[in-house]
Amino acid sequence: MIKLEKISRVWPEFAIRDITLEVSAGQYLVIVGPTGAGKTLLLELLLGIHQPDTGRVFIGERDVTALPPEKRGVGMVYQDYLLFPHLDVARNLAFGLRYRERGGEPSGKRVDEIAELLGIRHLLHRYPHTLSGGEKQRVAIGRALVPEPNVLLLDEPLSALDRGTASRLRSELKTLHAAGKLTILHVTHDLSEARQMGGPIALIKEGRLDAIGAAEDLLRRPPTVFAANFFGAVNLYKADVERTSGGVRIAAGPIVAESTQAEGTLFLMIHPDEVVLLPGSPADRINHLCGEVIALTDEGHYVAVQLRVDGLPAPLTAYVSRHSVRSHMLELGGVVTADVERAIHILRE
Amino acid sequence: MTKVEDFAGEPVERRALPDSGGFSAFSWLLVAIPLAAVFLLLDRYWIAAAILATAAVWAVRGRESKNRNYAPLAVFTVAGGVLVFFIVLPILNLLFTTDPSRIASTARDPAVQAALSITLSAALIATLISLLFGVPLGYVLAREKFAGKALVEGIVDMPVVIPHTIAGIALLFIFGRGGILGAPLNAHFNILLSDTYWGIVLAMLFVGLPFIVNHCRDGFLKVDPRIEYVARSLGATYLQAFFRVTIPLTWRALLSGAIMTWARAISEFGSVAIIAYYPKTINTLLFEWYNFFGYTYTKPLSALLLLIALAIFISLRAVATLRRAEH
Numbered sequence: 278m279i280k281l282e283k284i285s286r287v288w289p290e291f292a293i294r295d296i297t298l299e300v301s302a303g304q305y306l307v308i309v310g311p312t313g314a315g316k317t318l319l320l321e322l323l324l325g326i327h328q329p330d331t332g333r334v335f336i337g338e339r340d341v342t343a344l345p346p347e348k349r350g351v352g353m354v355y356q357d358y359l360l361f362p363h364l365d366v367a368r369n370l371a372f373g374l375r376y377r378e379r380g381g382e383p384s385g386k387r388v389d390e391i392a393e394l395l396g397i398r399h400l401l402h403r404y405p406h407t408l409s410g411g412e413k414q415r416v417a418i419g420r421a422l423v424p425e426p427n428v429l430l431l432d433e434p435l436s437a438l439d440r441g442t443a444s445r446l447r448s449e450l451k452t453l454h455a456a457g458k459l460t461i462l463h464v465t466h467d468l469s470e471a472r473q474m475g476g477p478i479a480l481i482k483e484g485r486l487d488a489i490g491a492a493e494d495l496l497r498r499p500p501t502v503f504a505a506n507f508f509g510a511v512n513l514y515k516a517d518v519e520r521t522s523g524g525v526r527i528a529a530g531p532i533v534a535e536s537t538q539a540e541g542t543l544f545l546m547i548h549p550d551e552v553v554l555l556p557g558s559p560a561d562r563i564n565h566l567c568g569e570v571i572a573l574t575d576e577g578h579y580v581a582v583q584l585r586v587d588g589l590p591a592p593l594t595a596y597v598s599r600h601s602v603r604s605h606m607l608e609l610g611g612v613v614t615a616d617v618e619r620a621i622h623i624l625r626e
Numbered sequence: 627m628t629k630v631e632d633f634a635g636e637p638v639e640r641r642a643l644p645d646s647g648g649f650s651a652f653s654w655l656l657v658a659i660p661l662a663a664v665f666l667l668l669d670r671y672w673i674a675a676a677i678l679a680t681a682a683v684w685a686v687r688g689r690e691s692k693n694r695n696y697a698p699l700a701v702f703t704v705a706g707g708v709l710v711f712f713i714v715l716p717i718l719n720l721l722f723t724t725d726p727s728r729i730a731s732t733a734r735d736p737a738v739q740a741a742l743s744i745t746l747s748a749a750l751i752a753t754l755i756s757l758l759f760g761v762p763l764g765y766v767l768a769r770e771k772f773a774g775k776a777l778v779e780g781i782v783d784m785p786v787v788i789p790h791t792i793a794g795i796a797l798l799f800i801f802g803r804g805g806i807l808g809a810p811l812n813a814h815f816n817i818l819l820s821d822t823y824w825g826i827v828l829a830m831l832f833v834g835l836p837f838i839v840n841h842c843r844d845g846f847l848k849v850d851p852r853i854e855y856v857a858r859s860l861g862a863t864y865l866q867a868f869f870r871v872t873i874p875l876t877w878r879a880l881l882s883g884a885i886m887t888w889a890r891a892i893s894e895f896g897s898v899a900i901i902a903y904y905p906k907t908i909n910t911l912l913f914e915w916y917n918f919f920g921y922t923y924t925k926p927l928s929a930l931l932l933l934i935a936l937a938i939f940i941s942l943r944a945v946a947t948l949r950r951a952e953h
Contacts, residue, residue, distance in 0.1 A: 326855050346858035347866075353859040359852055363874045372870075376861025424860055 278302045279428060279460060284322060284332035293318055293329070293484045300462065302337075305454050307471040308464045309507070310481035316464040319481065320430045323462070325349050336427060347376065349428075352421030356433035358413040360405035366392075366416050367401040373424030391419045394453070411442035418450075422459075431463040435470060447473060468508065472496075480504050501625050502544050511594045512547035516623070527623060530588030531566050534621050542626040551620035552595035554582065556605045559614035566615045568593060570607055582607060584615055593617075649684040655703040657681070660711040667715065668722050717932065724929040732926040737911065745908040748823060749891035752830035756838040756887050761880065764842025765868070769851060782839045785832055793832055794900030801828060801901070825902035830891035837890055841883025845876040878945055885942045889935065 279300040286293045293315050300306045308316050321327050323334060325346035333342045341349050360369050370388045392398045395415045405413060414434060421429055434450070435443040451474065454461055465471055471478050472492045479489040480503075488495055488504040499505040505513055514529035527534045529545045536543070559565035568584025571592060580602050583592045595615060597607075605613060658681035665674035732738055767779060785793060801808040801819040811817040819825040849872055857867035873880075895909035903910060908931060915924045 321855065324855065324859055326858070345863070346855065347861045347863050349859075351859055353856055355852055355856070359850060359856050361853065361857075361871055372857070372862075373860030376866070420856075420860065426859075430859075 278335070278337060279323065279462070280333075280335040281323070282333045282335070284329045284334065286318075286322060286327060286329045291315060291318070291484060293322065296332075296484075296486045298479060298486060298489070300460055302460055303458050305451075305461045305463065305474060305476035306479060307474050307476055308462060308479045308481060309466065309468060309471045310487075311507070312466055314481040315484040316466075316481050317432050318484075320353070320432055320462065320464055323349075323428070324351050324353050324430060350424075350426050352424070352426035352429045354414070354417045354421050354429070354431045354434050356436050358405075358410075358417045358437075360408075360413055360416055360420070362405050365402055365404050366397065366408075369405065369416055369420050370401075370423050372420060376424070387423055387425075391423050394422075395419045395449070409442075410438050411446060414438060414446060418453075422453075427460065429459055429461045431461065433465055434463065436465065436467065443470075451475065480507060497548070498622055499546070499624055505544075505546055505624060510546055511549050512591075514545045514547075514589060514591070516543045516545045518543055530590070531586065532564060532589070532617060532621065534623055536623055544624050544626065546622040546624055547593060547617050548620040548622065549581070549594045550579075550596040551617075552593070552597075553616040553619075554595055554597055554601060554605055554607070555614040555616060557614060558612060564616065564618040564621070566593065566617060568613055568615050570609055570611045570613060573602070573607065573609065582613075584613065586615070649681070649687070651699070652703060653684065654681060655700075655707045656710055660707045661714065663711055664715045664718055668719060670722060720925070720929050720932055724925050728926040729929050729933075732930055737906075738908070738927060738930075741906050741908040741911040744823065744826065744905050745892055748826040748907070749830055749834075749888050752827045752834055752891045753838070753884050753888040755827070755831055756835050757880070757884055760835060760838035760883070760887075761842050764839050765846050765872075767839070767843045768846035783836050785834075786836045790833060790894065790896030791900060794829060794897030797829060797832060797897065797901055801825070819901065821902050821904050823902070823905060826898050826905070826907060829897040829901045830894050833894050833897060834887040834891045837886040838883045841879055841886060842876075845879025845883070846872065848879070849875050878948060882942055882945045885938060885945065889938045889942070892938070893935065 279298075281296055281298040284293060284296045291313075296319065308319065310316050318327065322329055323336075325341065325344060325348075329342065333340055335341065336349060336351065361372065364372070367388060370391060371385075374387065388401075389398070392401060395418060397412065397415050397419060400408060400412060400416065405416070408416065414437075418429075418431075418434070431450075435446055438446065447470065450461075450463075453459070463474060475492070477490060478492050478495055480487045480495065482503050488500050490500075495504055496508050499508055499510060502513060514532070516527045516529045516534075519526045519528070523535075525536045527536050527543055527545065532545055532547070534545060555565075559567050566584075566586045566589075568586045570582060571585050572581075572583035574581040574583075576596070579596045580599060582595045582597055582602075584595065586593050593615060601607070607613065658677055662674040662677045665671070665677065763778075763782070767775065767782075788796075798805065798820060800806050801811070803809070803812060803818065803820055808819055811819070817824070819828055853871060853875075854867045857871045858864070862870060893909070895907075895913065898907055899910050899913065906914070908927075912924055912927055912931070915927065
């Protein structure tokens with residue numbers, strides 16, 4: 278288990294602020310965020326290269342806040358491999374054994390085991406500069422695994438590799454994780470890579486934890502506008518908040534929702550694949566909007582329909598099937614009814 | 627190189643390709659002609675002829691750079707050629723016009739041998755001390771950011787710009803018989819630096835330090851600190867990571883820094899002569915001979931020293947070449 282408790286660290290040019298994060302043992306957490314959000318620094322805080330100004334770091338049950346990196350049992354793999362160029366692959370792999378020999382187990386055995394696992398046995402006597410990118414990254418991962426760390430930190434491990442190699446290594450990482458009891462934190466700026474790893478995702482924004490949850494939840498119910506935008510949301514509208522006797526009424530133009538929460542600025546997000554298009558002008562029903570079709574874009578498996586709706590600051594997008602386009606005879610300039618009742622999601626700024 | 631024609635039908639070079647490194651006008655103006663001129667002046671006609679012949683052969687074989695228009699560069703290149711000529715002429719003159727048997731007999735002179743061994747050994751000790759203090763400082767300068775870092779880097783470079791006689795005087799006020807540190811050292815430990823071997827080491831250390839510190843810093847800057855982080859994550863302490871990863875990746879930079887420092891120490895005269903005129907270093911001896919016997923008398927000794935300096939210089943370049951070959 279890893280626990281970060283209110284970690285803050287201020288540098289002259291950047292700051293990590295108040296990050297609290299818990300990763301249970303054996304979990305595979307992907308940390309995403311735009312470039313420069315502080316993802317690598319967060320890993321290096323966990324590794325012990327940087328010390329937090331305030332807050333505490335736990336690995337397992339141990340408070341490791343004051344421990345140097347070599348005492349933490351944390352493996353680190355960087356995007357650019359950083360193999361030791363003066364050592365061959367075997368000695369790169371065995372580097373950590375000198376310091377963490379366990380119960381007299383012959384070191385050669387552990388190196389062989391890991392080399393076998395990662396399919397790099399044939400490379401043991403080669404030097405790093407003769408290896409391909411994918412081979413280098415396998416060696417780097419193997420080198421981190423040999424001393425049997427409790428936690429493996431991966432900093433953009435696949436970003437420098439070509440697509441084929443990256444996707445092979447990605448599935449190998451999943452297998453590796455499934456086989457062991459290793460806790461893995463994997464940093465990436467690539468959203469699709471994050472989703473394909475299948476585990477929970479933490480989103481970092483400007484040194485703060487913006488959102489954390491299962492990939493599916495963050496995609497369908499992002500808690501913040503930043504998360505919604507990062508996960509590619511369309512149809513975001515700033516809402517007016519109005520207290521009523523029954524609760525809080527939230528409205529963006531003609532779209533209306535109820536909420537129990539009324540703090541801060543709220544936004545409404547309309548899931549484009551939950552919008553139901555009905556032919557003709559709407560009857561006077563709540564969240565049935567009258568829209569004029571201003572664009573039809575064939576996206577392959579579905580059609581994106583853009584509607585101009587009176588009172589909405591930006592067009593509303595709905596994803597519909599080709600069948601619906603035909604049966605409702607959707608065409609540019611036509612008028613349709615968009616039922617958004619089941620498509621509304623409320624989020625914070 | 628592909629020949630391309632512009633709209634007026636004139637042949638132009640396709641684009642500024644990385645130069646092929648072949649024989650070009652530069653080779654003539656910066657290498658062949660200056661060196662041939664030097665050897666002509668030294669009456670070594672056959673060497674001059676050989677240089678020009680080699681250049682001609684290379685020029686014929688190096689066809690690939692013929693399309694380039696060198697005219698705009700001619701002024702710069704000719705100026706460069708004059709510079710090369712100016713450096714090479716006095717050096718080769720000294721080597722080629724000194725009787726080798728006189729160099730050999732000078733090398734057997736006991737006074738020369740004594741001075742030489744003092745110089746080389748004192749310079750070596752100064753170099754080792756400079757490594758001891760310069761490597762850590764270079765590492766800190768390469769790795770850390772702190773207020774006043776630029777000041778420290780400026781201070782480290784000061785011995786390069788201070789006239790060395792002045793450095794000698796300044797050191798004398800500190801380490802001399804009545805100096806701020808020299809007096810207590812003399813009184814309590816019976817250590818005397820003025821006019822002793824250790825005074826020579828001290829002066830050499832002072833003028834040599836900038837070289838070792840700057841070489842070390844530049845060498846360490848080329849090592850990504852994250853490779854040290856990886857070593858730490860694998861269980862190495864700060865010092866273990868430094869010695870098992872950083873040093874193996876920088877030892878050539880450290881070695882070339884040490885050779886530079888050693889060479890600088892060997893060539894030091896100004897501050898050494900002021901702090902410790904005795905025991906005589908080789909430069910002090912040379913200066914004395916020049917004063918008493920005139921400059922022709924010092925020629926064999928000068929040639930001998932020049933040979934030693936060249937040997938050091940060539941070994942330095944060999945280390946640098948090794949370093950490039952490895953990357």
